[in-house]
Amino acid sequence: MTSTTPPAPAMTRPSRSAPRPPSPVPVLVHLVIWGGAAAVLALWWSDTPSVVGAAGWLTGAGRITGLLAGYACAILLLLMARVPLLDRAIGTDRLARWHAMGGRYVISLACAHVLLIIWGYALESRTGVVDQTTTLVLHYPDLLKGTIGFSLFLVTAIVSVRAVRRRIPYETWHLLHFGTYLAVFLAFWHQLSDGADFTGNRPAQLAWYTLYIAVAALLAWYRFAVPVRRALRHRLYVAEVRPEAPGVVSVYLSGSRLAELRAEPGQFFRWRFLTRGMWWAANPYSLSAAPHPEYLRITVKASGGHSAALAHLRPGTRVLAEGPYGAFTARRRRTRKTLLLGGGVGITPLRTLFETLPGEVVLVYRARRPEDLALRGELDALAAARGAAVHYVVDEPAAYSSPLTAEALRGLVPDLAERDVYLCGPPGMTEAALCALREAGVPRRRVHHESFAF
Numbered sequence: 001m002t003s004t005t006p007p008a009p010a011m012t013r014p015s016r017s018a019p020r021p022p023s024p025v026p027v028l029v030h031l032v033i034w035g036g037a038a039a040v041l042a043l044w045w046s047d048t049p050s051v052v053g054a055a056g057w058l059t060g061a062g063r064i065t066g067l068l069a070g071y072a073c074a075i076l077l078l079l080m081a082r083v084p085l086l087d088r089a090i091g092t093d094r095l096a097r098w099h100a101m102g103g104r105y106v107i108s109l110a111c112a113h114v115l116l117i118i119w120g121y122a123l124e125s126r127t128g129v130v131d132q133t134t135t136l137v138l139h140y141p142d143l144l145k146g147t148i149g150f151s152l153f154l155v156t157a158i159v160s161v162r163a164v165r166r167r168i169p170y171e172t173w174h175l176l177h178f179g180t181y182l183a184v185f186l187a188f189w190h191q192l193s194d195g196a197d198f199t200g201n202r203p204a205q206l207a208w209y210t211l212y213i214a215v216a217a218l219l220a221w222y223r224f225a226v227p228v229r230r231a232l233r234h235r236l237y238v239a240e241v242r243p244e245a246p247g248v249v250s251v252y253l254s255g256s257r258l259a260e261l262r263a264e265p266g267q268f269f270r271w272r273f274l275t276r277g278m279w280w281a282a283n284p285y286s287l288s289a290a291p292h293p294e295y296l297r298i299t300v301k302a303s304g305g306h307s308a309a310l311a312h313l314r315p316g317t318r319v320l321a322e323g324p325y326g327a328f329t330a331r332r333r334r335t336r337k338t339l340l341l342g343g344g345v346g347i348t349p350l351r352t353l354f355e356t357l358p359g360e361v362v363l364v365y366r367a368r369r370p371e372d373l374a375l376r377g378e379l380d381a382l383a384a385a386r387g388a389a390v391h392y393v394v395d396e397p398a399a400y401s402s403p404l405t406a407e408a409l410r411g412l413v414p415d416l417a418e419r420d421v422y423l424c425g426p427p428g429m430t431e432a433a434l435c436a437l438r439e440a441g442v443p444r445r446r447v448h449h450e451s452f453a454f
């Protein structure tokens with residue numbers, strides 16, 4: 001294998017594409033999801049001639065929560081299937097937030113289902129709750145499997161609680177999270193064999209199988225088959241690693257037919273470097289230069305094990321890249337004027353947008369110290385080439401510091417309220433910027449935000 005030295009980042013001409021109207025996909029996806037939930041409730045309604053007594057109400061509520069939990073499981077997996085249409089129109093970070101919120105619904109519904117069914121059945125058969133639980137788990141078809149699945153869901157829920165998640169390494173959390181695939185598989189069977197709405201109801205069984213098989217097929221295709229096919233086709237490898245700032249390096253990646261990846265400025269890939277100690281992790285990093293037919297570039301700040309190890313990559317190291325992902329692209333633009341607001345290493349996707357977004361663009365780049373302003377030479381050159389303004393704001397020394405307020409932003413960009421804003425930076429800065437932008441009168445729909453933490 002040969003490694004070529006990539007050329008210095010080229011100055012791509014800003015594209016001429018006009019701002020687009022908002023995509024209808026997020027609204028349609030909401031409608032489809034809630035429509036599916038309504039259909040699930042209709043299934044229960046059509047199968048329930050009457051509800052009698054406390055036991056009947058408890059069992060009925062248990063059936064509804066069970067049906068909704070089963071349906072929501074399939075939707076949660078669908079959101080994480082990395083379907084390009086959803087990813088581009090909604091955004092990977094927003095999908096991840098929907099998935100996390102949906103996870104809370106699923107756990108609440110599943111817990112309510114278990115408690116209500118046990119209680120309802122115990123009242124109906126006039127037995128104790130413990131006796132009824134033992135009978136259900138040991139004697140009902142597929143319920144032992146279902147119980148193991150439910151326990152796995154609980155483990156995932158516990159490790160996903162913010163206070164717990166913060167204390168365990170990302171990889172451990174991710175691995176435990178994978179247990180939910182097994183949990184869904186184990187819990188699936190009892191829905192059909194014990195669910196009163198499915199036993200003897202062929203159309204309902206068929207619909208449930210179709211839902212789950214379709215989701216499984218999308219997961220298998222987009223999360224496994226497509227990345228493997230791309231790895232074989234593009235044969236990516238590390239071409240060069242260049243230092244950019246203290247603790248920040250750029251990694252240039254080369255390979256075959258890179259244009260076919262159709263990566264857009266602002267997007268990211270999950271990168272798996274096939275070298276000792278790194279091959280098992282696929283971490284997300286945004287492109288930091290507009291995609292080039294000969295190479296791709298990422299720029300990474302050392303913040304932990306994976307990101308720090310990038311500085312030591314050797315040219316020729318093979319790379320598997322999953323993607324491109326993300327909706328932080330020119331497609332989000334609603335107007336011809338844009339403010340790019342970046343902090344720290346959040347500059348990476350903004351650097352590509354600064355190079356390629358058409359119209360009138362201003363960049364505000366915040367960093368702790370002047371030496372932390374990565375890619376500064378390139379940003380200056382891009383600004384000069386396209387006649388755009390760049391404002392660097394550093395926190396130290398304090399004399400140069402400027403608070404992130406509506407007033408301070410308006411001082412730098414007087415027509416702020418008329419612009420689209422692309423925002424990417426550390427969580428504290430992002431929160432302050434979102435408040436400042438709201439106060440400055442930038443409508444929410446024109447603030448496009450990429451989060452570096454899922």
Ligand SMILES: Cc1cc2nc3c(=O)[nH]c(=O)nc-3n(C[C@H](O)[C@H](O)[C@H](O)COP(=O)(O)OP(=O)(O)OC[C@H]3O[C@@H](n4cnc5c(N)ncnc54)[C@H](O)[C@@H]3O)c2cc1C
Binds near residue numbers: 306345
């Ligand atoms: C869409 C996106 C684009 C990003 N682009 C860049 C970039 O251009 N440059 C840059 O320096 N950083 C970028 N990051 C952040 C970068 O992915 C993390 O800093 C890096 O993965 C941390 O890994 P670590 O082992 O070095 O640190 P750790 O200490 O192991 O992790 C620190 C935190 O990073 C996150 N993280 C770790 N591994 C993963 C993973 N596999 N998937 C998702 N999140 C993970 C977790 O929130 C974790 O708590 C991006 C993140 C996202 C989500």
